[in-house]
Amino acid sequence: MQNILIQKKEIYAYTFLTSLVICGLASSLITAPKVVHIGINFPFSNIVFSILTYPIVDCICELWGKEAARYTVLLGLASQALIACIIQLSINSPYPSFWQLQAEYKSILSTGISVIVASIIAFFISQIIDITIYQKIKELTHGKLLWLRSNLSTYLGQAVDSIIFVNIVFLNSNQKLNILFGSILIKIILSFLMTPIVYLIIYILDKYLDSNTLAFKVRNGSLLPQFIEKTLLKS
Template sequence: MFNFFWGLLFVAVNFGLFLLCYRLFGKTGLYAWIGFATVLANIQVAKTIPMLGLVMTLGNTIYTTIYMCTDLLNEKYGSKDAKKAVWFGFFSLLASTIMMQMALVFHPSAEDFAQGPLTTIFGFLPRVAAGSLVAYFCSQFLDVRIYSKLKKHFSKYNQLWIRTNGSTVFSQMVDSLIFCTIAFAGEYSLGVWAQILLTTYLFKFVISVASTPVMYIARSFKFPEADTSKGVNPN
């Protein structure tokens, strides 16, 4: 049970740092968070842990906070800023992947101790790297689009939970399906592949629902740069 309780603390710390980053740096903090969260999520995913009788990968918690960033940008600043954030995260992920793959090609010195661990962490199979990039790109733009549509139909101030959870439910399903298909289809039997897909999506979904109160707290923060004309009806 240690992993379960440590996982609860891990989720709380992730959400707490997300709020702190936004509170301290405003909209710029959201872009900064997306930049390092896309990279960190793809480092953490290399580690698998047992929890509640299932084997799962890390990275899902901080990956969920990326959706929180784009939803919050869409909520307070408009879809244009949210789409810009998606491109920012995609570039961060693509650039870090290219740079680290090139770094691994250098011949290490005789005294070097980092080549092995770096290869283990960053030497992902091309399919895994491609799956991560394509899944991120497609699911994030889908999330922005769905959120924008939901904001038109559920525009009341207290309907934030509908907008954020409604967009995330579908976009994370697409993300999990694309990633698992590109990265693992053919590598495992259909039954194992389906289990990986199901557990990955369910865990992301649970984290997303748990993030709803955090989104309400973050939305309450006031900053001079916020364009209230793009917000929702507070009535």
């Protein structure tokens, strides 16, 4: 009975965190083309990515390991691709003559193919780097120095993400280097500010999941990877 309760809690926690990642990826389809200026220029989606994707994936990697984190990334990318298709279908579907907002609707929701492709490629590659570095540092430090692995893996992963995304989406822009610099800088700042939140999330979930290990140590015997392998991946 106790094992069943723990398993349910892990599934609830994993589902919640994965939902945040999917939300961040989905919103980037609409917010990515918007360039923000606050002394530096960067895509608005950088804010969402720095809050809802990289730190959350790090939390998943910390609690359940790199396989669960990679599964979250794949779920997020699949959801992003599906949402992009749904949006394009809604834009190009026939509409009646009394519908006067087609131009505005298309202008707001239409996302260029370059944005979609860049977002998927950049996130996939950068997350593989992020997860790999995070897990390697965790092993080398024996589960200590969470702040180091979270920030270092995120900085490197997001730098790669920005380089790929900006070079595809803003290829012909004379502001490309300016946007790239701003993109990397804002991600570093936000990732640093998210460090206490990462600690808080892991601490709360560690208590919620009744872990018998220390909050920032490898969680041996976690049931979630088994759940993914036996149930989701074989369904």
